[in-house]
Amino acid sequence: MEEIIKFLEHFFSVESIAHTEYRKIDNVENYLNSLKELNLLTINDKVDSEIGFGLSSMFKQHSKVFLDNMDLLPQICKRHLYKISEYNHPTYGKVWACYVSVANPVTVKVKSISSCLFISKIDDNLKIVALFNIDRNTNKWALRGGVENIEYYKLGKPVAIERLMSPENDEWSVEEYSKDR
Known part of the structure; x- marks a missing residue:
């Protein structure tokens, strides 16, 4: 099961990066790239029922109010x-x-x-x-x-x-x- 644990550690890391990129200002491109990398670890390209992880595409920058509230949240850490x-x-x-x-x-x-x-x-x-x-x-x-x-x-x-x-x-x-x- 070591291979599965390593896969999950990589997935958790990519997911954490995506959540972190989501919180940054002027960062749509980096966020979308990290989201794409996350989706490459799923079967999303082969099924109709997409696997989501609380992240979705971003088409414009977040508002200042949204980003100010993001600063209040704790640092993103990986799943257990x-x-x-x-x-x-x-x-x-x-x-x-x-x-x-x-x-x-x-x-x-x-x-x-x-x-x-x-x-x-x-x-x-x-x-x-x-x-x-x-x-x-x-x-x-x-x-x-x-x-x-x-x-x-x-x-x-x-x-x-x-x-x-x-x-x-x-x-x-x-x-x-x-x-x-």
């Missing part, structure tokens, strides 16, 4: 990676379910799981192929973008699980982390 579960999938072969925090975890007081990124090899390159977020009304995983033929609750038993960091101060996240899936 809690757990990786490997599965065999009939279409994609190996897929890895990667349980992660919000994009900028310093903005919350708990270490909680907020997303499950599914990674697979597409044309010999690792790509994020699906994004699931927890629906807090039902406490169930819901597809939020990517391929629709990865069904979270029909994956079967994982081939391998690697637990990297335990969530804290969030009962649901701790329970999810402990599950063998």
